[in-house]
Amino acid sequence: MIPETTACRSAREVARAYCSPALLNHSVRAYLWAAGYASAHGIAFDAELLYVAAMFHDIGLVREFDSHTVPFEDAGGHVAWVFAAGAGWPLERRGRASEVIVRHMWDEVDVARDPESHLLAFGTSLDISGRRPDALPASLRAEVLDHYPRLGLGKEFLACFRDQAERKPDSSAAECVRTGIADRIAANPLDTHGA
Template structure:
């Protein structure tokens, strides 16, 4: 597979989701969000997993949006707060309530240890892709040339340090949040050891 062979869904909703991500995400977080979709969709296609490209793309654009100050929630963890932002976006896009709920499920599920592919294929794919991009899991999902191609197009721009700083900030202010739990589970070591930061 090549990056050019992977199709980004060309819908007005996807275009609007990217516009929001560009407006609010840092450059590193924006590239991470795009890579999250690429890894997820490429893996889904390679494994023959049927998924909704638009739902997966919008979920990828919004899964970390509440790490940004404009959407930070003073009590809820970023994953839950990102789900709220995504729900509001979906309402503005005219999505029915059932599709908005699915979007929230996909966004929140990316912080779970695993997601049942049969019950939630988009959540499964996003959990797997974000785990690879941030903490270096599932590194064997793709060939070295494909990973290098993706990173040339969408460089990491210091995402490991930026993401870890956000998680530490969230953990201090929200000790019951998923970032706090992840830090207790030594995610910091995995983030800083991610092989993608050594792929050239």
């Protein structure tokens, strides 16, 4: 289910080098939830583009790429653009990689206009907040969680968002903190897998 292209393997290598094990597994799960949802609902998408975006969607939360001037999703979009340039992607595709990452924090993305952003938003909201777990078969959820365990993601992610909110009060992370992400993370049904 994970695309095996040179760009995908390289993106995973970069994410592994900079992300904690919990954040890396979250990135892989975000892709797998998105791809599973697309398969179940007949949504055509660019697997390589979505996978690369998934690998970098939270890289703006890690120390090396955290920007004091822009929200974490914008910083991650910049990293993806630079990565895509190095991978030889054309200018438009580099922009799409960045755009998908930025849009994953939007409240809604129209699937007909931008399936990759729509799918990444679905996958990340399921993995972080436990939103719409029944949109995927229980067997798929169990298989993915067995292969890519959560490793205390909720606590780590909440600490990252609280840090972002404190330093960037106008950011999307700050808005998430203000609107109760801590409660949503605490109630995430994915954290009960294997408990």
